[in-house]
Amino acid sequence: MKTLSWLLTALLLAGCAKVVSVQQIPSIALGEATFFPTIEAHTDAPIVGGNRIEVLLNGDTFPIMLRDIKAAKSTITFAQYLFEGGDLAREFAEAFAERCRAGVKGNILLDSHGSGKTPADILGLMRNAGCHVEFFRRVEAPAILFPWKLLQYNYRSHRRILVIDGRVGFTGGYGISDTWQGDGRTDKYWRDTNARIEGPVVKFLQASFAESWLETTAIAIGGEGYFPRLEPVGKLPAQIVSSSPAGGSFQNYMLFLLSINSARSSILITNPYFIPDPVMTEALLKAVSRGVRVVVLTPGKIDSRLTYVASRSHYGDLLLGGVEIYEYQVALMHAKTMVVDGIWATIGSTNFDNRSFALNQELNLTVYDGSITRRLEEIFREDLKHSKKITYDDWSSRSVFERLWEFFAFPVKEQL
Numbered sequence: 582m583k584t585l586s587w588l589l590t591a592l593l594l595a596g597c598a599k600v601v602s603v604q605q606i607p608s609i610a611l612g613e614a615t616f617f618p619t620i621e622a623h624t625d626a627p628i629v630g631g632n633r634i635e636v637l638l639n640g641d642t643f644p645i646m647l648r649d650i651k652a653a654k655s656t657i658t659f660a661q662y663l664f665e666g667g668d669l670a671r672e673f674a675e676a677f678a679e680r681c682r683a684g685v686k687g688n689i690l691l692d693s694h695g696s697g698k699t700p701a702d703i704l705g706l707m708r709n710a711g712c713h714v715e716f717f718r719r720v721e722a723p724a725i726l727f728p729w730k731l732l733q734y735n736y737r738s739h740r741r742i743l744v745i746d747g748r749v750g751f752t753g754g755y756g757i758s759d760t761w762q763g764d765g766r767t768d769k770y771w772r773d774t775n776a777r778i779e780g781p782v783v784k785f786l787q788a789s790f791a792e793s794w795l796e797t798t799a800i801a802i803g804g805e806g807y808f809p810r811l812e813p814v815g816k817l818p819a820q821i822v823s824s825s826p827a828g829g830s831f832q833n834y835m836l837f838l839l840s841i842n843s844a845r846s847s848i849l850i851t852n853p854y855f856i857p858d859p860v861m862t863e864a865l866l867k868a869v870s871r872g873v874r875v876v877v878l879t880p881g882k883i884d885s886r887l888t889y890v891a892s893r894s895h896y897g898d899l900l901l902g903g904v905e906i907y908e909y910q911v912a913l914m915h916a917k918t919m920v921v922d923g924i925w926a927t928i929g930s931t932n933f934d935n936r937s938f939a940l941n942q943e944l945n946l947t948v949y950d951g952s953i954t955r956r957l958e959e960i961f962r963e964d965l966k967h968s969k970k971i972t973y974d975d976w977s978s979r980s981v982f983e984r985l986w987e988f989f990a991f992p993v994k995e996q997l
Contacts, residue, residue, distance in 0.1 A: 606864070623832070624822045626823070628820045633780055636953065642751075647672065650673075651676055655685060660790050661690075661695075663696060688713050717738040738941065742790045752775065772964070780813060790802075865899060900973040918960075925947065929943065929945025
């Protein structure tokens with residue numbers, strides 16, 4: 582068994598990917614006329630107007646999602662990394678099943694790693710009702726006889742997508758688990774940020790689902806039920822940026838990098854897995870050097886000790902360079918947001934690490950609107966009230982035990 586474990590580890594490390602090498606970044610400030618086309622070019626994602634977006638927090642997300650699912654008339658598409666057992670998972674499965682029995686086409690795509698322990702009775706409930714349930718990049722037992730097939734298992738779909746009738750969409754960092762049902766201030770429950778979306782940009786959210794669904798099932802979705810004509814319902818310019826690094830696309834990495842480089846006053850980052858590579862680290866430090874206030878909010882407690890210490894091992898240079906770092910104390914921080922200059926904001930699934938930038942399929946909503954950014958800044962300030970500021974002295978006096986963990990984390994850091 583130990584030999585097999587080492588073999589699997591070696592295979593996964595061999596399958597490690599890295600982001601595209603970026604040696605020079607254009608100096609373009611947010612608000613300049615060339616910023617939008619530059620971002621669009623490097624993310625392969627148009628910025629479209631006419632949208633309405635609602636920021637949702639923590640467990641308050643799910644009643645709204647379930648309400649919209651129950652109102653579905655023609656189609657439901659749902660992609661989720663983590664779908665566990667429990668009351669919330671059953672409630673979602675029952676809502677999907679009821680709509681499928683009513684004739685709605687329900688396409689459910691679960692990541693085979695994150696959702697590998699979804700109870701059989703919950704899957705059966707959806708399938709028996711006529712929902713089409715599949716697992717993304719599932720590696721079956723016989724694959725062990727063909728080790729090269731295991732390499733694809735390292736490339737996961739981390740996207741969160743729900744689209745109803747091609748008109749209403751949701752994304753963010755949420756998982757379908759009872760530990761997401763709290764208020765974001767309760768120990769052992771997740772603190773997360775999500776978004777409900779209406780308007781023309783929903784088409785691109787659906788397109789991201791269609792990409793993963795086609796790869797998994799060889800079925801191309803289309804028609805009025807999936808891609809209706811979407812009229813403007815608001816005034817917000819927005820963008821769906823999806824990346825598929827296994828296919829050679831690193832759009833979310835470029836989105837983050839270009840946006841950080843464009844900042845002129847403030848960068849507020851909330852992320853649970855904060856392990857910036859040297860290029861991102863340099864971009865953050867350069868932002869501070871030109872007078873930008875850079876504040877990073879990370880977890881004070883997390884589900885992975887290895888990831889936690891790998892993240893903290895990067896604090897030194899950032900703290901010395903003037904980046905402010907806080908650790909959230911009262912719950913498990915899982916929100917993945919960034920606000921730049923009070924103008925631009927992103928909410929999505931992308932972690933600030935190599936796994937998200939170079940290994941996983943990811944998806945982020947970006948919004949160019951003062952009302953949304955003010956709301957996210959307000960949420961950020963409230964989260965800081967429940968956080969501990971980390972100083973360089975705090976970091977440099979970390980325990981021998983933590984430093985030992987850092988040593989063991991180093992060989993697998995690019996897998997995190």
